[in-house]
Amino acid sequence: MQNRFVGDIGDFGKYGLLRALCKGRRLGIVWYLVPDEHHNNDGGLIDYPNRASCDPELYATLQRILREENRNIGAIRKAGILPTKTFYEIPLTFERVPIVERGAYRRSWLKAASEYVRDCDVLFLDPDNGLQVKSKGPGSAQAQKYVFWEDFSFYQPEQSLIIYQQRWQRTAYEKLAKQQIDQLHTIFKGRDIYALSYSPDRIFYVIPVKGDSLLSEKVRSFLNDDYWKQYFTLVASIRGE
Numbered sequence: 001m002q003n004r005f006v007g008d009i010g011d012f013g014k015y016g017l018l019r020a021l022c023k024g025r026r027l028g029i030v031w032y033l034v035p036d037e038h039h040n041n042d043g044g045l046i047d048y049p050n051r052a053s054c055d056p057e058l059y060a061t062l063q064r065i066l067r068e069e070n071r072n073i074g075a076i077r078k079a080g081i082l083p084t085k086t087f088y089e090i091p092l093t094f095e096r097v098p099i100v101e102r103g104a105y106r107r108s109w110l111k112a113a114s115e116y117v118r119d120c121d122v123l124f125l126d127p128d129n130g131l132q133v134k135s136k137g138p139g140s141a142q143a144q145k146y147v148f149w150e151d152f153s154f155y156q157p158e159q160s161l162i163i164y165q166q167r168w169q170r171t172a173y174e175k176l177a178k179q180q181i182d183q184l185h186t187i188f189k190g191r192d193i194y195a196l197s198y199s200p201d202r203i204f205y206v207i208p209v210k211g212d213s214l215l216s217e218k219v220r221s222f223l224n225d226d227y228w229k230q231y232f233t234l235v236a237s238i239r240g241e
Helices: 010-023 050-055 056-067 074-077 101-117 149-154 173-187 213-223
Strands: 026-030 086-088 122-126 160-168 195-196 202-207 232-238
Touching: 010 026, 010 050, 010 056, 010 160, 010 202, 026 101, 050 056, 056 074, 074 086, 086 101, 086 173, 086 232, 101 122, 101 149, 149 173, 160 195, 173 195, 173 202, 173 232, 213 232
Parallel strands: 026 086, 026 122, 122 160
Antiparallel strands: 160 202, 195 202, 195 232
16 A cells, blocks of 8 residues: 555545445454555546446545545545544555564564454455565565465454455456465465455455355445446455355
């Protein structure tokens, strides 16, 4: 997550999903916040009036934030557009952290984040890129942009999860989702897992804890919504054992 993305077309889908799935729940948001980068135009898709009907209140609020040039996660918290007041906002950055200390620093950050959202029953994890990839180790310079498999051991086993994933370039939604959902299944045996694609180029993994049938029902309802179903699709799922 980077502050420069706030209010873009990806954020609109992200917040729309959380508003639909987590209303009335104890939602905790863990921003895997990294410093803004400026080498590309990511976050520049801020003109999407054709999607306003999906969630008019959300659309109006994000457009106001954009007009005010106040693109940061604090503006999202203050706007009250998400069904929670529990946001972990401490940046995850390796600036000034020696290479040999990055692993320990990251674990310290995770411990603090997990404690902060300990009492929530649904967590949204929002890394800049998504789930761990083989080419990036926990101590690499890019590790701050990923949720690593070991991260899940820090969160409570009775918490349902929603995880952001950026689609890899030139990789089909279905291929990426199948690969990652199989990996998630090895960690979360016994849980249902849903992979929802959002145009353009995002995937959200929804992993209800066993017994959280309400979250599964809300996923199905969301995918059948007259407006959101134009942009969200179930590309993969796996049933808990």
